[in-house]
Amino acid sequence: MKNFRLFVEWFIPSQIKSDMKYHIRARQFVIFALIGMIFYIVNMIKWYSMGYENLGLSMMTVLIVNILMLFVFRATGSINIAGNGLMAIINWHFFYLIYLTGGLQSSAISWIVIIPVFAALYFSNRVSVIWSTVSLLGILSFNYLEHQGVSFTSIITSNQQICQANLANSVGPLIAVFFAGCFFNLAMYRAFDGQKDAMANQKETLDQLNAVFDSVTEISESILSTSTILDSSSENMKLRSDEMAQKQQKPHPFPKKPI
DSSP, X not given: OHHHHHHHHHTSOGGGTTSHHHHHHHHHHHHHHHHHHHHHHHHHHHHHHTTOHXXXXXXXXXXXXXXXXXXXXXXXXOHHHHHHHHHHHHHHHHHHHHHHTTGGGOTTHHHHHHHHHHHHHHTOHHHHHHHHHHHHHHHHHHHHHHHTTOOOOOSOOSHHHHHHHHHHHHHHHHXXXXXXXXXXXXXXXXXXXXXXXXXXXXXXXXXHHHHHHHHHHHHHHHHHHHHHHHHHHHHHHHHHHHHHHHHHHSOOSSOOOOO
8 A cells, every 4th residue: 555655746846836736736646547457458348349330449548548648647746737637538538438338328328427536536626627617518519410310330249239338338437536525535635634644743843942042041041040140240349449549649658758
């Protein structure tokens, strides 16, 4: 687990780690991209094994862009650039999947619905609004085309494959949302723990500063007391010196006679 955290931190530019809020978002993005790679690889193998090379190639493209966006983020430190790039390729794949599996009748449309949820959890509300709009426009486009008489014939024809696809497209989004929420909560709890530790360290530092201040105050009072004593001694010495000078200047009562 520690190695995974170090691997995640490697993709996060050092200049944004000082901003806790942005650092949390950055960590969530990297985790989302890394965990997503498992999903992409599994589905790529699935589509190739089922004989649908075009869908397998599409998923491979998603995987490649996903990896590319991780390095783009490491180079630029911009979640908006990397996040929108990743959302774009994911939307492309699922719209392409819907196109090949029956249009609005495809069970894959459930993935389009939850993509804005991923955007909100792992990126920002602005990114979520953008891709919610894209998803809505895509669904409306399919609806318009179907009303215009365009037929979207599914490439999946056997009953067994249809059942498998429906099951995957029904259970898959639920599992994805569940794990997305879990990772989001873990990240938030970790952030709160980090903030708690930072506050504890800050309190400890403040206590140490107060102790130093008290020590400096005591030293200052001691120096002030010593200075007062020295001033008093100096004043006494000055008075004695003045008295001695006056005695020396006073004429002798029996002046010496000249020889």
